[in-house]
Amino acid sequence: MTSNLAPFAIFYAGALAIFLTQGRLRQAIVIAVPILGALNLFTLDQSMVIDGRVLDLTLSVFKADRMSMLFGYLFHLAALIGGIYSLNVKKSGELAAGMLYAGSALGAVFAGDMITLFVFWELLAVTSVFLILARGTTRAQSAAMRYMLIQVLSGVILLTGILLRYAATGSIAFGHIGLDGSLASLLIFLAFGIKAGFPLLHNWLTDSYPEATAGGTVYLSAFTTKVAIYALARAFAGTEILVDIGAVMTMFPIFYAVIENDLRRVLAYSMINQLGFMVVGIGLGTDLAMNGAISHAFNDVIFKGLLFMSMGAVLHRTGKINGSDLGGLYKSMPKTAFFCIIGAASISAFPLFSGFVSKSMVMVAALEGGHPWVWLALLFASAGVFHHAGIKIPFFAFFAHDSGIRCKEAPTNMLIAMGISAAICVFNGVYPWALYSLLPFPVDYAPYTMTHVLTQTQLLFFSALAFTLLKIFHVYPPELPGINIDSDWSYRWLLPRLARNFVHTFAPLDRGFRQMFRNSVTVLVAVVNRHHGPQGVLARATPASSMVLWVLVLLIAYMGVYFFT
């Protein structure tokens, strides 16, 4: 039997059910929806297209191919893990938002045309913002507003691009677009770029993700940016400039990550770094590179989710997340520490862990494609990833100096969610062929060659050596309370001040103008009053008798004139 239910519909219905239920039943729904969704996806007729007509446009709400199916499975998996992790959440709003958000991501990857994509693109923003608001702090509130503004802006740019493209080509198809020099393609590229975290457009991510709830950040890390990667892979594969953009994305965040104190913000920066590898892969556009980008997106959702979960558990138990406040937690939370280290090994691409089998595909493709400098940058970034995500995160949270904090181990549901992710990280690392068989292009790549294992081990061990020596000789920068300004400085500091300066400069001028206007009105009123007022010449009242007299005078004068002529 084949199903013909669009995947997002199950999640939207699930969100409604969450609102209507509570307690155990609600928990059961949170887990059941992604599982039912995945079963539906298995039995789905992949050649099926669900069409609908709006005005004179035919929209396809569902269209599947190998790439969208892979992302479809991934998002179901992420929703399941995120759901289990959030089971102890009491607020139905947060759980429902997570469910709607996952559904919107599914809607976007199965969108058959650009208008449908746009609708889900905006829904991604609108549904996910509640995961940030649910934190309940004022900082979270203002971060959520900035997040919302930028996400919706990305949607507006996307829609403008789609409409321009429709006007020029008459097509709303969601296929390869490429940068063809037209404004439409540039706008669509830019809209995708905002959500993919392109340099200078990236700051919404590092600003908002660390402000969300423990579970909220896990959801956030899975969907928005990966939908953007999917969209780029579909529409801009082989676009040369993506190689350079991606290389910059791998490089600059690692510097921020080294000096950042909020450990979830460190992970947000390292996320941009990982997205950079995918963007490079999409830019290269060869089969190997595309496979690398997409399999790395898969692995990143799992291991980055795992790292965010471990830090979320720390936040949940201690109420703290700054490196300067933490340390020594391996004593209280040994299981969380263990799972965190598995996530760290995976993102660092240790042999036998998931990052090892996907990231290297992009790097080999960069060399084969004749980009040795990009390859060097990626290699630098790989060492850097190990440094800030692989070592710094577990080290400052669970080891380093003992902060004296003693707390309980993470709740069971969180441990289960972390355990599942950790198992997938190891499974994909040890047996990558299951993931490879789902990739859109045939895989002709062997990750476990002597050379690859040896070189990667050398790179990582000597990076660790550098960290250790820098730490021993006290060169390593200590964790300090404080924030680091990034491109958000332009709209959080500069823009308000420019606006204030503008007001300061123009307020007196404006006041002068209005005073002048008021004065001229007063003068006008005075003039009118003089001529038309009670004493005015033109408004003086004259008695009827004097008029009769004047009529008489005129008549006599007329008669006189008549008589004498």
Place this chain on the structure above:
Amino acid sequence: MSEQTKTDVKKDEKKHVFDNPKNVKRVIHALYVACAISLAGDFFIHRHAEHSWEQLFGFYALYGFAACVLLVLLAKEMRKVIMRKEDYYDE
């Protein structure tokens, strides 16, 4: 790897692995050994190299080490320019 010094948390608390400085030393020494072994691998394994830089002896080890040192030193300098108080945006 850790510098475990603070032991005044609770007197009756059970001793943990890294409360003993010897264990920290052991981890660090294990790392030195691992580095040495992996570097020695370059003598015995003929690496398949895509690019001429890769063929240099110990290229990956040296590059990884230098990259991390450079990363940390540059990031430290960066801190002087971009670091602000925690309430920088709140005023």
